[in-house]
Amino acid sequence: MLQHKTHYSIGELCDEFGVTARALRFYEDEELIAPERRGTQRLYTDRDRARLAWILRGKRVGLSLAEIKELLDLYDIGDGRRTQRLKTVERCQARVDSLRRQQIDIDATIKELEGFINLVKAQDSEQSAQEK
Amino acid sequence: MLQHKTHYSIGELCDEFGVTARALRFYEDEELIAPERRGTQRLYTDRDRARLAWILRGKRVGLSLAEIKELLDLYDIGDGRRTQRLKTVERCQARVDSLRRQQIDIDATIKELEGFINLVKAQDSEQSAQEK
DNA sequence: GTTGACCTTTACGGAAACGTAAAGTAAGCG
DNA sequence: CGCTTACTTTACGTTTCCGTAAAGGTCAAC
Numbered sequence: 001m002l003q004h005k006t007h008y009s010i011g012e013l014c015d016e017f018g019v020t021a022r023a024l025r026f027y028e029d030e031e032l033i034a035p036e037r038r039g040t041q042r043l044y045t046d047r048d049r050a051r052l053a054w055i056l057r058g059k060r061v062g063l064s065l066a067e068i069k070e071l072l073d074l075y076d077i078g079d080g081r082r083t084q085r086l087k088t089v090e091r092c093q094a095r096v097d098s099l100r101r102q103q104i105d106i107d108a109t110i111k112e113l114e115g116f117i118n119l120v121k122a123q124d125s126e127q128s129a130q131e132k
Numbered sequence: 133m134l135q136h137k138t139h140y141s142i143g144e145l146c147d148e149f150g151v152t153a154r155a156l157r158f159y160e161d162e163e164l165i166a167p168e169r170r171g172t173q174r175l176y177t178d179r180d181r182a183r184l185a186w187i188l189r190g191k192r193v194g195l196s197l198a199e200i201k202e203l204l205d206l207y208d209i210g211d212g213r214r215t216q217r218l219k220t221v222e223r224c225q226a227r228v229d230s231l232r233r234q235q236i237d238i239d240a241t242i243k244e245l246e247g248f249i250n251l252v253k254a255q256d257s258e259q260s261a262q263e264k
Numbered sequence: 265g266t267t268g269a270c271c272t273t274t275a276c277g278g279a280a281a282c283g284t285a286a287a288g289t290a291a292g293c294g
Numbered sequence: 295c296g297c298t299t300a301c302t303t304t305a306c307g308t309t310t311c312c313g314t315a316a317a318g319g320t321c322a323a324c
Contacts, residue, residue: 011300021301026282040289040302054244060237062194065281075248085252092249099242103235105192110231112186116207117224120217143270153271158312171274172319194308 008044010035017052027055033071059097071095140176142167149184164201189193193231203227 010021027033028042033051035042044052051072057069074088142153159165161173165183167174176184183204190200206220 008202009300010302020283022282025303031283040257042301057241059281060231061234061241071245082256085256089256092252096242096245096249096289099245100236102193103238105189105233106238107237109189109193110228111222113203113228113231117228120221120224124214124217124221129255130140139269152313153310154314157273162311174271198310 006046008049011041011046013049013052016049017056019052019056023024023055024052027052027065030069032065032072062102063095067095138178140181142174142176145176145181145184147190148181151184151188159197162197162201164197164204191247194234199227229235 008016010024013019013024014021024033024042028035032037032055033044035044035048037043055065056074057066058071059065059112063071070091074091077088140148142156145151145156146153146217156174160167163178164187165176165178166178169175186198186204187197190203191197195203202223206223209216209220
């Protein structure tokens, strides 16, 4: 059975995700990941790896590290008591709503850019017609 | 005929768009807008107003002011010569592609968050069933 | 004529997200 | 043993996007 590694060094994760070690250590400082240690070296587990993937995607969609941390923390408190869980759902829902609004803005921006692209292209074929 | 204003003070624009005067002056410093002057006061035209709207939406979708400036500048060089226009199209297209990738990331993030929300909700109704 | 609202410039301050240099440790290899 | 490579910590530097005084100009209203 092909079993993938269960532990990664900082360098391995850097290569895999295309980030610097500095960034990983920074995320650790900010408590977004908490790798184990073998002596002084960091040992990242699959869980850390998954969290890192989450972090990076969060960044790509424009979340701040603080926001990402909040969501990751929420993920970890699936247990907690009732009021706690309701708050969790609330916060997540708010984020979803915000992302939805962002989708709309991005849609509009794409459309505007494409409209402009077509305009410039049209102007271009106009001129190449003149140039005959 | 109802004709809307053709000039706005800095305060009016601030109120309308919910930004500070500091921000508008900063955008001007960075050459994203260039309002006229009546003496020392800034007079924003409809064009400035439209550019500001563009800037703010750009920000909401995660573009830096530098990126926004580049796109706004491209808008202004619809003329230029052929190679110039081709470059314009290229740069715009790259932005569109990047925004498309961002859409995908946002989609995934939303789905993940909603999955988690449902999970927590399920866990919640489970417990309220137990509590009977 | 002075008060108040709104505007101006200049300039220092500050959070976010790392970059980057400095200096040291730990392990494997010939 | 010395060398290399990968790792460590500490700490100051950098960029972006403004916030926040400080100090003053302008113009209408009372």
